[in-house]
Amino acid sequence: MPMPRTPASIDLYWLPLxxxxxxxxxxxxxxxFEALTARLEHRDRCDLYHAALEVxxxxxxxxxxxxxxxxxxxxxxGAVSEGPVGLRWLGRCRFFRYEVRMWRDGMIPDAxxxxxxxxxxxxxxxxxxxxxxLVRAFPTATWGRDELEAGEMWNSNSLIAWxxxxxxxxxxxxxxxxxxxxxxxxxxxxxxxxDLRPSTHSAGRPAPGPAVAGTxxxxxxxx
Numbered sequence: 001m002p003m004p005r006t007p008a009s010i011d012l013y014w015l016p017l018x019x020x021x022x023x024x025x026x027x028x029x030x031x032x033f034e035a036l037t038a039r040l041e042h043r044d045r046c047d048l049y050h051a052a053l054e055v056x057x058x059x060x061x062x063x064x065x066x067x068x069x070x071x072x073x074x075x076x077x078g079a080v081s082e083g084p085v086g087l088r089w090l091g092r093c094r095f096f097r098y099e100v101r102m103w104r105d106g107m108i109p110d111a112x113x114x115x116x117x118x119x120x121x122x123x124x125x126x127x128x129x130x131x132x133x134l135v136r137a138f139p140t141a142t143w144g145r146d147e148l149e150a151g152e153m154w155n156s157n158s159l160i161a162w163x164x165x166x167x168x169x170x171x172x173x174x175x176x177x178x179x180x181x182x183x184x185x186x187x188x189x190x191x192x193x194x195d196l197r198p199s200t201h202s203a204g205r206p207a208p209g210p211a212v213a214g215t216x217x218x219x220x221x222x223x
Contacts, residue, residue, distance in 0.1 A: 055132060082099045
């Protein structure tokens with residue numbers, strides 16, 4: 001369905017884990033992970049999702065997501081920061097680094113496979129601008145680990161949850177498609193709540209969240 005034209009919008013995409021992976025490696029590993037997790041938590045298995053955003057503000061459009069630095073070869077893909085994958089020392093190799101993208105006029109790879117998407121979460125220009133201003137402040141902790149002691153791994157879903165929570169959205173109304181789960185989502189919410197506790201700037205915007213030692217956002221580099 002065509003989305004109504006507005007001065008600003010924030011649209012959420014839910015991509016099935018492993019969308020576009022022709023090797024089926026990510027999808028298979030995800031299913032194994034979910035099967036083990038569901039067994040440990042004594043619940044039914046869920047479909048796993050990866051979240052991404054498309055933000056429009058006036059004539060500008062940006063796609064925001066976390067992805068491997070080697071995932072797309074486009075030189076101008078809006079990478080604003082990087083972080084390690086698995087273990088911090090592995091991040092010395094580009095195959096174990098992720099990047100946070102805020103890609104002007106960019107694309108969300110495999111958006112055609114998104115489920116129940118896009119979901120319009122806001123048409124407020126102030127919130128759209130706030131999301132864009134927060135991307136560079138995202139804590140680039142190690143992907144797949146819980147360095148921030150949020151009770152769950154840090155990953156791409158943590159990025160989207162953190163941005164939406166920090167920009168004042170009603171997070172209770174945002175959730176994955178039916179029978180779905182987004183690992184890392186709650187970690188983003190926990191860290192965002194911590195970041196919002198300190199006093200705010202006089203301008204009324206929340207102060208940027210504290211960076212974990214060695215995990216502050218940095219300008220993307222290429223190995």
